[in-house]
Amino acid sequence: MGYYFQGFLHTIIVTFIAVGIGLVLGFTVAIIKISAGNYKFMKIPAIICNIYTTVFRGTPVALQLFIMVFAVFAIPGFKPAAAIITFGINSGAYVSENIRAGITSVDKGQMEAGRAMGLNWLQTMIRIILPQAVKNIIPAIGNEMIALLKETSIISMVGSTVGTLTFDLNFASRTAYKTVTNYLATGIIAAVFYLSVVYLMVFIVKIIERKLGTDDKRKEYI
Amino acid sequence: MINAKNIYKNFGKNEVIKNASIDIEKGERVVIIGPSGGGKSTFLRCLNLLEEVTRGEVWLDGKLISKPDPYLHDEVLKYSDAYLRKTKRGEKDEDKILSEIKENRELKKREGIRFNKELKKISANYGQDINVARRKMGMVFQQFNLFNNMTVMQNLVYVPVKLKILSKAEAEKKATELLGRINLSDKKDAYPASLSGGQKQRVAIIRSLMMNPEVMLFDEPTSALDPEMVGEVLSLIKELADEGMTMVIVTHEMGFAREVATRVLFIDGGAIAEDDSPEEIFTNPKNARLKEFLSKVL
Ligand SMILES: Nc1ncnc2c1ncn2[C@@H]1O[C@H](COP(=O)(O)OP(=O)(O)OP(=O)(O)O)[C@@H](O)[C@H]1O
Ligand SMILES: [Mg+2]
Numbered sequence: 001m002g003y004y005f006q007g008f009l010h011t012i013i014v015t016f017i018a019v020g021i022g023l024v025l026g027f028t029v030a031i032i033k034i035s036a037g038n039y040k041f042m043k044i045p046a047i048i049c050n051i052y053t054t055v056f057r058g059t060p061v062a063l064q065l066f067i068m069v070f071a072v073f074a075i076p077g078f079k080p081a082a083a084i085i086t087f088g089i090n091s092g093a094y095v096s097e098n099i100r101a102g103i104t105s106v107d108k109g110q111m112e113a114g115r116a117m118g119l120n121w122l123q124t125m126i127r128i129i130l131p132q133a134v135k136n137i138i139p140a141i142g143n144e145m146i147a148l149l150k151e152t153s154i155i156s157m158v159g160s161t162v163g164t165l166t167f168d169l170n171f172a173s174r175t176a177y178k179t180v181t182n183y184l185a186t187g188i189i190a191a192v193f194y195l196s197v198v199y200l201m202v203f204i205v206k207i208i209e210r211k212l213g214t215d216d217k218r219k220e221y222i
Numbered sequence: 223m224i225n226a227k228n229i230y231k232n233f234g235k236n237e238v239i240k241n242a243s244i245d246i247e248k249g250e251r252v253v254i255i256g257p258s259g260g261g262k263s264t265f266l267r268c269l270n271l272l273e274e275v276t277r278g279e280v281w282l283d284g285k286l287i288s289k290p291d292p293y294l295h296d297e298v299l300k301y302s303d304a305y306l307r308k309t310k311r312g313e314k315d316e317d318k319i320l321s322e323i324k325e326n327r328e329l330k331k332r333e334g335i336r337f338n339k340e341l342k343k344i345s346a347n348y349g350q351d352i353n354v355a356r357r358k359m360g361m362v363f364q365q366f367n368l369f370n371n372m373t374v375m376q377n378l379v380y381v382p383v384k385l386k387i388l389s390k391a392e393a394e395k396k397a398t399e400l401l402g403r404i405n406l407s408d409k410k411d412a413y414p415a416s417l418s419g420g421q422k423q424r425v426a427i428i429r430s431l432m433m434n435p436e437v438m439l440f441d442e443p444t445s446a447l448d449p450e451m452v453g454e455v456l457s458l459i460k461e462l463a464d465e466g467m468t469m470v471i472v473t474h475e476m477g478f479a480r481e482v483a484t485r486v487l488f489i490d491g492g493a494i495a496e497d498d499s500p501e502e503i504f505t506n507p508k509n510a511r512l513k514e515f516l517s518k519v520l
Contacts, residue, residue, distance in 0.1 A: 112272055113367035113426075117381045117433060118357035127380070131371040 008193055014084050015149045021088025022144070026095025029053065031125070033096070034103055038121045049096070056093035062154050064090055069158045083155050091148050095141060102137035103129060135212045142205030146198050223248045223437060223468060227294055229268050229278035231261075231492075238264045240492040241278070246470065248436070251463055253483035253500075254472045257515055261492040262472045263441050269470065270359045270439060271352050282358065283436070285350035292333075292341055293324050301337040304328040357385065360430025360438040364446050366422040368414040374401070374425055375410040382432050393432065400428040404458060420451030424458055437468040444475060476519055480504055488512045 029049045036046035056064065065086050073082035106129050114124030224246040231239040238261045246252055254262045267273040269280060271288055280288040292298045299305055299320055308319045323329070369377050378397035382388040388396065401407045404424045414422055423443055430438055443459065444452045456478050463469060463482045473479055479486060479500065486503040488496040488511075496509045504520075507513045 107365075107367075107370075109363060109365050109367035110369065113361075113363065113369065114381075115353075116270060116272060116356055116359075116361035117430075118353050118385055119381060120353050123384065127384075128369050128371065 004189060004193075007190075011149065011152055011193075012197070014087065014152045014155065015145070017084050018087035018091055018148055018152070019145050021085065022091030022095045022148070023141070025089065025092030026097075026099055029092065029096035030099035030103065033100055035121065035125075053093045053096055056090050057097070061087070061090050061151055062157060065154065065158055079158070083158065087148060087152060091144060094144055094147075098140035098144060099133070099137050102133040102135075102140065105136050106132045135209075138205060138208055138212065142201060146201055149197060149201070150194060223250075223283060224269055224470075225279075225281040226269060227279045227281070228291070229265075229275045229280065231264055231268055231273060231276050238492050239268060239275075242489075242492070242494050243278075244487070244494065244497070246437070246468070248468050249466055249484075251467075251469045251471070251482055251484045252487060253479040253485070254470065254487045254489055255474070255476070255479060255503075255515070256487075256489040256495075257511075260490045262489050265489055266439050266441050266470060266472050270356055270361055272361070281348075282350070282355050284348070285355065286344065286348040287350050287352050287355040290341055290344040290349070292329060292337070293327070295341075295344055296320050298337060298340040298344065299323055299329075301340050302329055302333055303337075304330075357387065357433050358436045360433060360435035362423070362426055362430060362438065362440045362443050364442040366414070366419070366426045366446070368417075368422055368426055368429070370414050373411050373413055374406070374417070377414070377425065378429050378432050381429075387433060396432060397428075400431060404428060418451060419447045420454045423447065423451075423455045427455070427458055427462075431462075437470065438462070440469065440471040440473070442472050442474065444473070474519070476504075476516075488515070490515070 029052065032042055032045045032049050036042040065083060068086040069079055069082045073079075073085070075082075103125075110128050110132065111121075111124055114128045115121070119127075224244070226242065226244045228241050228243055229239055230237075230241050242265060244252075254266065256262050264273055268275050271280060275288050277291055277293070278288070279286060279291050279294055290298075292302070300316075302323065304323050305319055308322075313319055368374075369380070372380060375394070375397055378400070379388075379390065379393040383390050383393050398407070398410070401410055404427075406421060406425065409417060409421065409425075414425075417425065427443075440459065444455050447455060452475070456475065459469075459471070460478075460482055469482075471479075471482070483500045486496075486498060486500050487494050488503065488507075488509060490509075490511050496503060496507065496512050503512070504516065507516055
């Protein structure tokens, strides 16, 4: 049972940290890309960000994991961290697109009204646009978290070959009981784990969405 | 108060404003009319640089708020490559050289250091930050553009407090007064989504007033409204007019234009085709396109 527990824990830790990295990175990249429309000096950073999102969304995460773990961060003892960083960077690419879409879906009249009153671009973005964008972004971020949770299982690919990374559920389910009859049972336990965590995530996202939906509800009363 | 000098604006191949100039004095109420797509909105938005002008300059109260346009400054042009080349060749007539340069737009993409220095001097001497200038120019949009994430009260007080034009207490006092004036005191904690179009637009107008603007720009303030709400918005604008507010108004409401304007511009094909008193424009139009336009809308 120790394997399972370790597997649960590690999957959740990896997902959690990677989502954190992904959110920070994704938010930064989205803001850089969008600000290039207003600030000329952001053009070059925006190009770099475009390359980043294109590369990380355009190649399989398994491949990214291999390159990062065995080449870029081929430092002894650094493999778990390298894997987490890879998932974070990969997730950041997707999250940045979600955030960007959320921001651009806010009516452009909102930015114009802020600017016309004398607020600068950043002030308007932070106080007027982003609060309205959050509502559009949250569901997409929720989906991204769920996808990431499941994706982390491919860590076993680099983990099992090296033997230092033993912390994912699939790996645990394969090593816990090495008899054919138990594969089904261990598989089901892993599936139940994933399903319950995903269900919990969906539930939390729903609550947040409902909280943020208040402005729209007021509209319905009238 | 507002001086637009030779402004030109294009979106790619589409030339939307072609060298329009206007001087608007304090107290004037300029109404802009013209056919759809003629460039009225773009022209108005160039005045507060919501659209950056491609060429030309916009001045507010003697301050340059757009980028300087070298073609408008002879003292800068005299350091251009073309000017120096022509004088070296022995041409003597300064005025002729300068007008040649302007006419043929002979400036290069990259001029010399001295030229750039002179151009920077213009910005340094006359330039004003656009964000500061915009505080003096209220803008009212066709689509209202109230901040959807804020209540009516927050819409009114947020910017003046943030930009330290008013203290929080002053802003709230002023907002309360203005809300009373438009009979919407009971809506102060409502969100924009719960207001009618007419209410939204009236709140948008007093939101501009919160900044104590010197001039107000209106872009078709009643075009998105149901007919029964047009009146309440127009009468609020008329009140402001009677109080002496300087205004530039784009509208399709000809009766209102005639009543409120001290001056009417007819914008067609990106140019100010006629600029005259309302009496002249409506009873004695000269431009053929204006005559045709009026016969359709009146
Ligand atoms: N952001 C933009 N990008 C590209 N083209 C634009 C943009 N804004 C305006 N235009 C074009 O500029 C021209 C003038 O538009 P503008 O909105 O200024 O006209 P208008 O006189 O205000 O018309 P209306 O009475 O319909 O409001 C049109 O051909 C329009 O397609
Ligand atoms: Mg228009």
